[in-house]
Amino acid sequence: MKIESLRTHLLFWLLAPLAGVVLVNVFSSYLAASNTADMVTDRTLLASATTIAEEISVIDGVIDVQIPPAAIEMFNTGHGDLVFYSVRTRNGQLLAGYPDVPAPNPHEPGAHPVFYEGAYRQRPLHLVALTHPIIGAPEESPVTVLIGQTLNSHDELIIDLLRGSIEQQVILLAVAAALVLIGFSRGLAPLMRLRDAVLDDKRDALAPLPTTSVQTELRPLVEALNEYKRRVRAQMDAQRRFIANAAHQIKTPLTLLMTQAAFAERAKAAGERKEALSALQNSARQFAHMVNQLLTLSRAEPGARRPRHERVDLAETARLVLEEFSGVALSREIDLGFEQAEEKTIIVGDETMLREMIVNLVDNALRYTPVGGSVLVSIGRQAEMCVLTVADNGPGIPPDETPRVFERFYRVLANGGEGSGLGLAIVREVVAAAEGQVTLRPPPTGHGLIVEVRIPGPVEENSGG
Structure with a gap:
């Protein structure tokens, strides 16, 4: 990509790394949003499983499982999630819920809940398995409560958190771009003044530019311009002197040629005419030699010919x-x-x-x-x-x-x-x-x-x- 504008070039190289940082931040925000959504879902599942486990009792030697409505309603977030649960004894007997809710693999009953991913009826789920001891039923105890939720609320929470982060990053990038543009306008002002000084019609085109009023970074450029102008002035002065000297040197032999030609024309004696013509030829040879040397010198000057190797x-x-x-x-x-x-x-x-x-x-x-x-x-x-x-x-x-x-x-x-x-x-x-x-x-x-x-x-x- 070819960038003509210095302002655009600088803006690109400043904002491109910043955009890269924004992308890294967005990815980090996605990971943070996903972890947050996992944590919220895990806590909701654990709260629901605990509520169900606490309502399990033994009546006349039979385990009675009552599913509190609050344990299911806490998943109602308006995103249409489905909730699947099951309560099983230690021997695998289904006490309540759906018969084929996926269990963790492997799962050993323990005091700590187990969070895992699974699928039920072709729907991805986030699940928890919670073991709970039952007093009065030692053969069936402990029971395992499995409860899973579809990922609608989980994914929507990630999107909401990520959307807010992206909006903040975009606003930050836009504000940074605006501040950089303002900074460029002020920072490039000395360069614009230098341009105006170079293009100023009131200045001598080859006069040196002042170096004391420019920034340190621009000083080498101004010094290079001044050096270039100095060489151009020197070359132009040399050319002017060369032209003046050449005109003078050519004028003298031309005058001599004209004088000798006039003398030969006026000469009456054959000897005088022959002598005048001989002198005329000699002056013409000298003049031709001078012209040839002038042409040679013009070709020898720097820049007059393409360099040959x-x-x-x-x-x-x-x-x-x-x-x-x-x-x-x-x-x-x-x-x-x-x-x-x-x-x-x-x-x-x-x-x-x-x-x-x-x-x-x-x-x-x-x-x-x-x-x-x-x-x-x-x-x-x-x-x-x-x-x-x-x-x-x-x-x-x-x-x-x-x-x-x-x-x-x-x-x-x-x-x-x-x-x-x-x-x-x-x-x-x-x-x-x-x-x-x-x-x-x-x-x-x-x-x-x-x-x-x-x-x-x-x-x-x-x-x-």
Whole structure:
């Protein structure tokens, strides 16, 4: 059963156990009513049997049995009960009453009455057997008085007692439900006020909600909402900065393209026109590179793509990327090397974005490495981490600017180059999505930069063999 309302949900879980208790009480009341009805019936039967036994006498050596009307009339309760009785001697001689009234089995005459259940003429009975000594008739003494009553009064008494108990229990349950509803209305009032605060049009939609005016139980919820709003605000601020920076960064190359196109249009000499068109093509390539990186960064942002859990061979992916950049490295006379450890470097993640991460690391290294320099890509493993290292002997990054190079559109001006300032930002987003770490450090000797990426890789999937 699906319960949408919190009020209904709480009411159900409060009243359901209470209803169970009521059912247990009703059953207990039934047992008590049945015991009470048994006791009343037993006392009435015993009183009637005693009355009959006390009227038995011996006249001229013969036992005389007189059945007092009061002994029978005491069973007249208006429920149509039938009464059957018999009086027998010790030898089984019937002195009065019905001849086949059932006797207790087994029954030995004694001083105490015996109560039992039986049936007579296809009617269930509640009976008593009472032995009574007779003075003056030693051979027949004692006599046994058997008297039984049908169960109409007995059952009606149980119903009357049980009906009263059930009515009390139902009234108690209804009163409890009403009090619980009233309590819920007052108890849920802070939650309703919190709802109104969230929906208040006059408030800033992302402004934090106050936590001091809410109950302790609601405080974690409010704190979670505030944390969520804080992350949304941070993301929106980042998007606004990204859009503003992107607009600025795109505007500059577009202006340059328009200027170069206008210059090529005005150029009269073939050499000048060719030079202008070459510059125009170069600017267009840079602009296309920036747009591609912007698209890559948008895909790398949290929530931009559905999470993927693909098995990725980090070494094989890096090798394919290096093959793509081999032409660029040859054209600039850069030694592009690759080292791979014996252990397998299988990780689980988004293969497309992990490839983009390696592309940007290698592209950055080649862009800032001078002609005749070297770039070395290494893949290895340390415990449960797969380690990707890209080392170059370019100008490196000044220590005071290292914390900022992961910012979008940030470029180290002293290094020159034609980068867009988005490469390391893309790397950071991809590594964060893979629950890894990226660090920058200078080489032990000389100049340059070492970028180290550490991404978790399960040992059982990376064992050699």
